[in-house]
Amino acid sequence: MNLKYKLIIMKERKGPENLSFLGGRIDNYIESDKHLDTSYQKAQEILKNKISERDFDNLYWKDKVDHDLQYVYEHLMIFKSNLAENPDKRKNKKFATILEAIFTERVSSGTWFGSNVGVIIPSRYDEIKNGIDSIMKFKKLGSHLPILP
Numbered sequence: 188m189n190l191k192y193k194l195i196i197m198k199e200r201k202g203p204e205n206l207s208f209l210g211g212r213i214d215n216y217i218e219s220d221k222h223l224d225t226s227y228q229k230a231q232e233i234l235k236n237k238i239s240e241r242d243f244d245n246l247y248w249k250d251k252v253d254h255d256l257q258y259v260y261e262h263l264m265i266f267k268s269n270l271a272e273n274p275d276k277r278k279n280k281k282f283a284t285i286l287e288a289i290f291t292e293r294v295s296s297g298t299w300f301g302s303n304v305g306v307i308i309p310s311r312y313d314e315i316k317n318g319i320d321s322i323m324k325f326k327k328l329g330s331h332l333p334i335l336p
Contacts, residue, residue: 227281230288238310259311287320294323303327 240259243252270277293299294306300323307322314320 223281226285230285233288233292234308237308240310240312255312259315262315291321
């Protein structure tokens with residue numbers, strides 16, 4: 188089944204709906220691969236500041252970190268092969284990355300959970316092995332989300 192994808196791009200405006208990295212407001216549906224690719228590139232830019240596995244060289248044995256990096260490499264090759272074989276999977280991957288960037292940008296800007304919450308982008312290892320896409324960080328000790336009682 189071939190799915191038709193639509194990406195909502197926001198036009199620049201004030202307010203919580205502003206997704207500045209995509210540039211707009213919810214009234215333009217982008218159906219072309221060109222616009223999808225542009226949004227995907229912007230999303231990758233937002234998500235590029237991941238924790239590096241090498242940051243753990245002094246905390247763990249270097250051999251353990253090397254083993255983890257080998258695990259990441261092997262799985263990335265499998266993912267790359269799967270994406271090469273299936274255009275729908277490539278498109279889904281782009282949409283997932285864009286949504287992850289939207290989440291990261293909205294939380295980091297303080298729009299969704301307030302100014303006391305930030306986002307840490309985990310390492311590739313944690314993303315692949317443990318399924319972690321984002322880590323929410325509370326900036327003040329003892330604080331909580333404003334939506335919770």
